[in-house]
Amino acid sequence: MFQFTDFIYVALAAYALGTVTALASLFVRSKRLQHAGLISMIAGFVAHTIWIGTICTRTGHPPITNLPETASFIAWTVFAVELGLWIRYRVYAAVFFVYPLVLILLTLSAVVGENLRALDPGLRSNIFTTHLLLSTVGVAGLLIGLAFSLLAVLQDRALKNKTRGRLWELIPSLDVCRTVSQRALAIGFTIYTVGLLAGVLWSYRTDAGFMEMRVKQTGAVVAWILFAILLQSYVTNTYRRKRTIFISAGAFVAIAVAIVGIRG
Amino acid sequence: MPLILVGLNHRTAPVDVRERLSISEPRLGETTLELRGLDGVDGAAVLSTCNRVEVIVSTRDEDVIAHIVEWLATRASTVRAELEKHLYIVRHGDVVQHLFRVASGLDSMIVGEPQIGGQVRSSFAVAHELGTLDSLLTQLYENTMRVAKKVRTDTGIGEHAVSVPYAAVELAKKIFGDLRGLHVLLLGAGEMGELTAEHLHAQNVKQVFVANRSYERAVELARQFDGTAVNFDGIEEQLAQSDIVIASTAAPHYLVEPQHVTRALEARRNRNLFLIDLSVPRNINPAVGRVDGAYLYNVDDLQQVADANRDKRLQKAAQAEQIVAREVDGFRKRLVAQDAVPTILELQQRLEAIRSGELEKCLRRMGPITAEQRSAIETFSTQLVNKILHYPILQLKESSDEPQERESLRRTIRKIFGLR
Numbered sequence: 001m002f003q004f005t006d007f008i009y010v011a012l013a014a015y016a017l018g019t020v021t022a023l024a025s026l027f028v029r030s031k032r033l034q035h036a037g038l039i040s041m042i043a044g045f046v047a048h049t050i051w052i053g054t055i056c057t058r059t060g061h062p063p064i065t066n067l068p069e070t071a072s073f074i075a076w077t078v079f080a081v082e083l084g085l086w087i088r089y090r091v092y093a094a095v096f097f098v099y100p101l102v103l104i105l106l107t108l109s110a111v112v113g114e115n116l117r118a119l120d121p122g123l124r125s126n127i128f129t130t131h132l133l134l135s136t137v138g139v140a141g142l143l144i145g146l147a148f149s150l151l152a153v154l155q156d157r158a159l160k161n162k163t164r165g166r167l168w169e170l171i172p173s174l175d176v177c178r179t180v181s182q183r184a185l186a187i188g189f190t191i192y193t194v195g196l197l198a199g200v201l202w203s204y205r206t207d208a209g210f211m212e213m214r215v216k217q218t219g220a221v222v223a224w225i226l227f228a229i230l231l232q233s234y235v236t237n238t239y240r241r242k243r244t245i246f247i248s249a250g251a252f253v254a255i256a257v258a259i260v261g262i263r264g
Numbered sequence: 265m266p267l268i269l270v271g272l273n274h275r276t277a278p279v280d281v282r283e284r285l286s287i288s289e290p291r292l293g294e295t296t297l298e299l300r301g302l303d304g305v306d307g308a309a310v311l312s313t314c315n316r317v318e319v320i321v322s323t324r325d326e327d328v329i330a331h332i333v334e335w336l337a338t339r340a341s342t343v344r345a346e347l348e349k350h351l352y353i354v355r356h357g358d359v360v361q362h363l364f365r366v367a368s369g370l371d372s373m374i375v376g377e378p379q380i381g382g383q384v385r386s387s388f389a390v391a392h393e394l395g396t397l398d399s400l401l402t403q404l405y406e407n408t409m410r411v412a413k414k415v416r417t418d419t420g421i422g423e424h425a426v427s428v429p430y431a432a433v434e435l436a437k438k439i440f441g442d443l444r445g446l447h448v449l450l451l452g453a454g455e456m457g458e459l460t461a462e463h464l465h466a467q468n469v470k471q472v473f474v475a476n477r478s479y480e481r482a483v484e485l486a487r488q489f490d491g492t493a494v495n496f497d498g499i500e501e502q503l504a505q506s507d508i509v510i511a512s513t514a515a516p517h518y519l520v521e522p523q524h525v526t527r528a529l530e531a532r533r534n535r536n537l538f539l540i541d542l543s544v545p546r547n548i549n550p551a552v553g554r555v556d557g558a559y560l561y562n563v564d565d566l567q568q569v570a571d572a573n574r575d576k577r578l579q580k581a582a583q584a585e586q587i588v589a590r591e592v593d594g595f596r597k598r599l600v601a602q603d604a605v606p607t608i609l610e611l612q613q614r615l616e617a618i619r620s621g622e623l624e625k626c627l628r629r630m631g632p633i634t635a636e637q638r639s640a641i642e643t644f645s646t647q648l649v650n651k652i653l654h655y656p657i658l659q660l661k662e663s664s665d666e667p668q669e670r671e672s673l674r675r676t677i678r679k680i681f682g683l684r
Contacts, residue, residue, distance in 0.1 A: 031418065159439060159559050164572070169423075173441030174536060237534040 007051035008072070012106050014044030019099040026096060026166055034092060041079065041099060048076050048106070064132040068109040071259060075105035077140035085144070085180060093170035097147040105259075127202040134195030135220070139255055141188020142227055146248050148181035149230070153245055182234040189227050196224060219258030226251035267359040267400070270332045270351060271311075271318030274373050277350035284340040287312040292390050295339075300396040302335060304328035307398030309391035309405070313383045315373055316366070320359065322400045329353060360404065361592045367412035368584055369422060376421035376577045376584075381412045403599070411591045418587060419580040424573035429460040431569040432540050432561070433467060436508055439538050439559055443467040449506035450474045450491075451499060451519060453481050456542045456563070457512025458488075464508065465489045473506065475499050477513070503528035509539045511547035520548040525558045540566070597662070600670070604660035607674050610683050611653060619649045656681070 018040035025033035052073065055063040063069040082098045085091060151167075155174045158165055171177065230247045272282065287295050292310060300308040304325035311318045319332060333351065337344040354362045362371070367384040369376045388405040391397050397405060416422055425434040436443055446469045450461045453476050465472055472491030475498075476482035482493035494502050503509065503524055511519060520539065529537060534557050541548040541562040553560035561569075623645050627638065656677050663670045678684075 155438070159435070160553065162561070162565050162568070169420075173437060174439050175441045 007047045007054065008106070008110050011044045011047035011051060012103075012110055014040050014047060015099070015103045015106055018044055019103045022095045022099050037095070037099070038086075041095075041102075042083070045076070045079050045083070048072070048079075052076055062129060062133055064136050067260070068112045070132070070136055071105045071112075072109035073136050074140050074143070074259065075102045075109070077137055078102055078105070078143055081140060081144045081184070082147075089172060089176060089180065091148075091151075091170075091172050091176070091180070093151055093167050093172075094144075094147050096167070096170075097150060098144070101143065101147070125202060125206070127198055127205065131195055131198035131202050134191050134198060136195075138188050138190075138192025138195050139259070141184050142192060142223075142251070142255065143188075145181050145183075145185035145188055145227075146252055148177050148184060149244060149248050152177035152181055153248075178234070182231075185227065185231050185234065189224075189231050192224065192227070196220060215260075216258055219254045219256075223251050223254035223258055226254060266306075266324050267320070267322055267356050267404070268326075268329055268332070269318055269320045269354040269359045269362060270329065270336065271316060271354075272350045272352065273316035273318075273371070276352055281340070281342075281347075281350050282315070282317065284342070285312075285317040285336060286314070287317065289386075292387065293394055296391050296394055296396050299332070299335070300394075302328065302331045304331065307401040308396045309388050309401060311366075311384060311387040313380065318366075320363070320401065320404075322398050357592065357596050360407075360595055361588065363404065363408045364411045364588045364591060365585075367408045368415035368588060369412075370415075370581055370584055370588065374426055375581050378416070378422040381409075381416070384412070385409055400599070403595075407591070407595050411588065414591070415584045415587050419583045421577055421580040421584055424576055426570050426574045426577065428456060428542075428563065428566045428570055429463045431566045431573070432460045432510075433463045434573075435559075435561060435566075435569065436464065436467075436538055439536050440507060443469050445470045446507040447505055448472045448491075448508045448510065449494075449499070449502050450485070450489075451496075451509065451511040451547065452476055452513025452515070452543065453478075453485055454512030454514070454542060457510045458485065460510050460512075460540060460542065461489060464510075465491075469508075473502055475502065500524050500528070503537070504531035507535070507538065509537065509548075510542065511540065512542040513547055514543070515547055516545055518547060518549040520552060522549060522551045522555055525552045525555050529555065529557045542566075600663060601661045603670070604657075604663070604674075607678065607683075608657050608660055611656065611677070611681055614681055614683055615649045615653060619645050 018037045021033055021040060022037035025037060052063050055069060059065075062073070064073050078098060079102045082094060082102075085094065151171050152174060154165070154167060155171045155177055158168055158171075159174065226247050230244065230251060233244065233247075272285065274282070287310060292312065295312075296308055296310045299305065299310060299319055299321065302308075302321075304323050305321045305328055306324070307322040309320045311320070319336070321328060321332065333344055333348060336351070337347045340347055363384070365371045367381050369378065369380050372380050388397070388401075388408070392402070392405065425431045433443075436446075440446060443464065444467070448461060448464050448469050448471070450457055450472060453474075461472055461474075472486065472489040473494045474482045474486040474489070474491055475494045475496045476485065477496055479493060479495070482496075485491075486493040499519065503520070504527070509520070513519065525537060525539070529535075537558045539548050539552060539558060539560045541560065544563065546562060548560060548562075550560065550562075552558055623642065626641070627633070633641075659673060660677065663673050
């Protein structure tokens, strides 16, 4: 019998269809295919929202207390931000990175699939909830920032080499890519920093291993440092293509490690 | 589909003939009314652009062509025989195809150029306002605009620049997005550079600086763009204030070196710099292209962009032709079916009258029968009539779009079935 918790599979199916359709539109240049992909992703987003709402209602806390919930919430936030950016800038090229990312995160969530349960009494704290919520939203912003940073690198390369790849027409101007990337990184970084500080404060108050640098914490701190360097290069206009690629890749890996490490 | 189109364009007539027939926008209404006033014209519209003049009429009288040609010859102050050499006459279904292609930019000198859609729209809008469009031309107008929009949206045929100056504008947009608020530096007074600066100026850039060996010429050029003339020796300082640099001088050496650009970028806090070198020999050292944040394109690079875009447009034109063919077929079928409706209705009424009369006679002769038996006989007679009518109706709906052929078919069917 179909239950509300099964909406994750509906969302997964719609995201998978949307991602495949969007990727296909890269080879078969068709606006209809692009629209079909977007509609499928929006359908997935609706199902995803219902699933997240169900968790909130049943457990009484935001869906960010374990790996599947966090991965799913990041995916949801990333898509929500992407949708907002699409409406504002009509940047279609970002979907080639964002849709697969959303799909991977939700697949991770569905595969790990821990049972819904209320928070342990020891974790019921406003500071802890703030830490989780802000860190997750911050990560989503940073991931969007990375996606647009990657688009900026691709556009820069195409302009420098005077070659037009498949994405040429779909990527907006270099300035738009960098502006969106910088804003997403700045906002995401600020929120992420406050989230990390809330986590430190909570650990300190509860004596839950303040300085214990496990995989999750190490990934989070390394990601914070790399994003700080990346943001600094944008703010001071010392942006360099190769350096950006390396730092972005490192930051992405660190974030991935921090997310997967949530289980640890 | 009683449609006639008479016209000439850049392929059939030289500019001196086109200009004599050309109709300015303020006179379009008056000319359309004149055309509508010709004998045998039911509906009329006039399309006039720099590359074509076409009149479109709906009529049931083919003789109207002679009146139109005569009228056009008078307008062009020439003799009919002379004008006829340059004219093309398109009839019926071909008018639909022609107009769909014209409005989509497929018949333009530069395939896919976007202005033509707007010009067709305003021509028909004038005719619509004056009431010179009958229902057929109104349908044609609405469908033409719909198809033109569909072609542009589905194929993106007009999206890419096909000339060197436009290619430069397109690239500038790929770097900066919105060009408003940008500063342009024009080095030299070469024709291509001037044209490129003109296109950028049309994009509402904030300021155009002009540097030339002859300061007087720089002042003159700057005036053209509401810009500022700057000293040719001070171009290095000017680089730091400019977002786009166009080099188009006759200097036989490099005027801009990598170190100039590096210093300019530092002063600009690494905001991107787009350099367009249109001069031969080149004025900007190619090594500038390797500086981070500097994008250098020479005339060959821009020509390649324009050529690649032209090829792309031709590929998209093939796609567009398929859309047009499908739409023409759909429109033709709708019109023919619409035209056949009165005859079909009459035919159905006539056979229904025969069927019900004969059914009554038959039932009277048979005497008392059950309700089921009566229903079976009624169904049989209805189906028989439907089967008989099937092919004549199909023929009427799918007949040729040539009005005389269609009229002949209609007459034959009416005669066979005894319609008045």
